Structures are given as structure tokens and as C-alpha cells.
Amino acid sequence: xxxxxxxxxxxxxxxxxxxxxxxxxxxxxxxxxxxxxxxxxxxxxxxxxxxxxxxxxxxxxxxxxxxxxxxxxxxxxxxxxxxxxxxxxxxxxxxxxxxxxxxxxxxxxxxxxxxxxxxxxxxxxxxxxxxxxxxxxxxxxxxxxxxxxxxxxxxxxxxxxxxxxxxxxxxxxxxxxxxxxxxxxxxxxxxxxxxxxxxxxxxxxxxxxxxxxxxxxxxxxxxxxxxxxxxxxxxxxxxxxxxxxxxxxxxxxxxxxxxxxxxxxxxxxxxxxxxxxxxxxxxxxxxxxxxxxxxxxxxxxxxxxxxxxxxxxxxxxxxxxxxxxxxxxxxxxxxxxxxxxxxxxxxxxxxxxxxxxxxxxxxxxxxxxxxxxxxxxxxxxxxxxxxxxxxxxxxxxxxxxxxxxxxxxxxxxxxxxxxxxxxxxxxxxxxxxxxxxxxxxxxxxxxxxxxxxxxxxxxxxxxxxxxxxxxxxxxxx
Numbered sequence: 086x087x088x089x090x091x092x093x094x095x096x097x098x099x100x101x102x103x104x105x106x107x108x109x110x111x112x113x114x115x116x117x118x119x120x121x122x123x124x125x126x127x128x129x130x131x132x133x134x135x136x137x138x139x140x141x142x143x144x145x146x147x148x149x150x151x152x153x154x155x156x157x158x159x160x161x162x163x164x165x166x167x168x169x170x171x172x173x174x175x176x177x178x179x180x181x182x183x184x185x186x187x188x189x190x191x192x193x194x195x196x197x198x199x200x201x202x203x204x205x206x207x208x209x210x211x212x213x214x215x216x217x218x219x220x221x222x223x224x225x226x227x228x229x230x231x232x233x234x235x236x237x238x239x240x241x242x243x244x245x246x247x248x249x250x251x252x253x254x255x256x257x258x259x260x261x262x263x264x265x266x267x268x269x270x271x272x273x274x275x276x277x278x279x280x281x282x283x284x285x286x287x288x289x290x291x292x293x294x295x296x297x298x299x300x301x302x303x304x305x306x307x308x309x310x311x312x313x314x315x316x317x318x319x320x321x322x323x324x325x326x327x328x329x330x331x332x333x334x335x336x337x338x339x340x341x342x343x344x345x346x347x348x349x350x351x352x353x354x355x356x357x358x359x360x361x362x363x364x365x366x367x368x369x370x371x372x373x374x375x376x377x378x379x380x381x382x383x384x385x386x387x388x389x390x391x392x393x394x395x396x397x398x399x400x401x402x403x404x405x406x407x408x409x410x411x412x413x414x415x416x417x418x419x420x421x422x423x424x425x426x427x428x429x430x431x432x433x434x435x436x437x438x439x440x441x442x443x444x445x446x447x448x449x450x451x452x453x454x455x456x457x458x459x460x461x462x463x464x465x466x467x468x469x470x471x472x473x474x475x476x477x478x479x480x481x482x483x484x485x486x487x488x489x490x491x492x493x494x495x496x497x498x499x500x501x502x503x504x505x506x507x508x509x510x511x512x513x514x515x516x517x518x519x520x521x522x523x524x525x526x527x528x529x530x531x532x533x534x535x536x537x538x539x540x541x542x543x544x545x546x547x548x549x550x551x552x553x554x555x556x557x558x559x560x561x562x
Contacts, residue, residue, distance in 0.1 A: 300354070305329055333391075
């Protein structure tokens, strides 16, 4: 996979952002698809039958209310909430809706009155001002306007097998449905928060790796000092080779205000928190051929010192299983981030060398900013939202382009589907990005994060999909 480009000056580029968006969407859609209306109870008692009937009617009542809350612009904002959209698409609710075409819905007399109360409520006003600020709007509506409404309570008594305990059971089933809906991550705001957290953890990994040579050098200085104070000292203990601890790159990293400020503000320290892994890595480093050759070389300049740490990072640290296991235990994100962040750290070493020699462009600092510009900082969130918003449409485009003689839609690897949906979202949402550039990036992601043949398969299928979209006039890019 192409990770870096020579003109990238940001630590988090669009390659990494795309990867994180695809990974997040994969889990987001999988969990989202697990949400469903509860099934009828097995071996039901009369009370359970009543409770389940009332439970479904509560859900249907919310759908009816959503269809009645209308604003001046002729839109029905509550009908567009994700909770209602999920109810509308649920097969159990679809069957219920069909049944009520020919039979009586007992709670129907309450619909208009409750809809009027909701229309003038502070709950709706707050939601309309900022939909993302109130993801639990239907829980609030149910609690305030349905569960405690006297008219609803009076109508409940007309149900067959009515009991107060059954009413309580039905309300608890509604509460469970709300909890399951919430835990299904069927909320873009929550997904965006997770994306932000993932990118922030990538930034943390970058700084942790940048500071690692500094703390490893400090640990070596401590070890050398201890050897000097041994009771039985060797000549090497008294006069150790200082080349490792005098490394010029390490001095630049140690003097970096940005690295120091980041680590101190987040109270991160290898020396204070991970001394054992420092000692382990130092043992691996000093026992390596890379170290032996470096210490034997009389050359002492910044370039040689930078090259040494590049080789140590790639040849010792980044392939040490104990270190990698420890890092993975610190963050669930870092297993996937490590290769990319490692390459950015190597590039930053080079930028410190360029800064010292005057080769770095004026105004640039060696430590890379999190994003290149404001557009890049919004790229991930915009891509995530665009994919979620039209995921169903993009899936239809994919199915239309599929050769049904060779493949059935439900046989597609789910990761392949998510990758293609995200690619189509990018193609439609970001007009400045050439189609082929987008395709190349997602084909590379497929090679690394899906099956062995996914890159070739996705390349062919997306090519067909894009040709069809252009021919139909749906894509004019």
C-alpha cells in the first residue's frame, strides 16, 4: 500500500484517513444491522401476549406521530430521524402496518393530540436547532408524551388481556429497544466521535515513537552510570564509547518544544511508565549488528546519526514482538496504525536533518502537523457521513454492476462492499479528487484489509459501476 508521498507534510494524510473510515464503517454497518424490533415471546402467557401487542403498538404510535409533526417548510423532521427510519424498514413493523390497513389501531385517537404537544415542545425545538445534540429524542418523546399520557392509559384498558403488569412489561420492552438502538451505533455523531478518537490516538502514537529514541538514550545513560559505580569495574565501564548517547538526532528530538509539550501535557513518559520495555528494547538494540557497526564507525555527523535511528526503528523496534504486543495492549487502534505511523516517524527524522541543514522549506517545522489544512481535517468526517447517508444507494449501484451469472449479491465479502460504498461516496462527494485516484486508493486498501483477490475484484466491479453511472448520467465527474 502506498503510505507516504514526498510532498506530504501532515502526519495524518488522506491514505490513513481513508483506512480509518473504512474500518469504522465496517463495524458501524455490522452493528447497525444487528438492531431489530423484538420478536414475539416464546410460550407466551396472556400477559406476555398483551405486553407484546402493546409494545408493537407503542412503536407504531411513534411512527404515526412522526408522520403528523409537520413544520412550516412542509417537512416532517421526526419522520427522518434514524430511529423512525429503522422502524419503517423493520419487517415486523411492515407486517403490523399492513394489518392496520384493514383493522383498528386502538391508540389511533391519541395520535393527533400527542403530535400537537410534540410540535410545540421544547424537546422538538432543541432537536431542530441541533439534531446531533439530541440523539435520544424518541426516548424523551415516549417518556414525556406517551408513557405518562392519561388518554393512552385509558385506551390501553381496551386491549385483550389488559393488566398493569403487562403495561409495565411493554414499556420495559420499549426501553430495551431504545438501548439496543443506541448500542447499535445507529448515530452518525457517535461514529464521528469514534473517528476523531481514532485519529487522536494515531497522533499520540506518532509522538510516542518520536520520543522513544530520547528515552532509550536516557536509559542507556543510566545504565552506563550504574556500571561506573560497580565494585568490580572493567575498562569499558570506566571509559564507555559515548557515540550512542551523544547521537545528534536524539539531541534535536530532546530539544523539540513540540514533542516535549505534547508528552508533558498528556503525562506520557516511557521512562516513568514503561521502564521494562525500554530495558528490553535497549538490550535488543545494543545486541544488534546495526548497533555494532554504528559504534565501530568513526563517522560522527547528523546524517549518520539519523541513518542509525532509521535502521534501528525498522530493523529492531518495529519488528520486536514484545514491543508490538505491549503497544497493541495500550490501544485497540495501534495495530492498524503502526506501519503508517512508523513511516511518518522515519520521515520526521529526515525532516529534523533537513531543518538542521537548511533544506527544509522556510516556515516548516520538522514535527509534522496533524493535518495539512482545514480541508484535510474535515475529509474523514465528510467521507464517513457521505457514505452512511447514501449507503443503500451505493449498494444498489454495486448490485446493478454485478455479473449475476458469476456472483450473487449476498455472496460479496462484506468488507469489499464497505470499501466500494466508501469509494463511491468519495467519487460523488469530492469533485476535486480524480476518479482514478480514488479507485487506486481503495483498491490498495482492499489488498491489505480484505481477501487476497479483493483488489482485482473491486477494480473490475467498480470500473463497471462507474461506466454504468456515467452512461446513465448519474455521474458527470
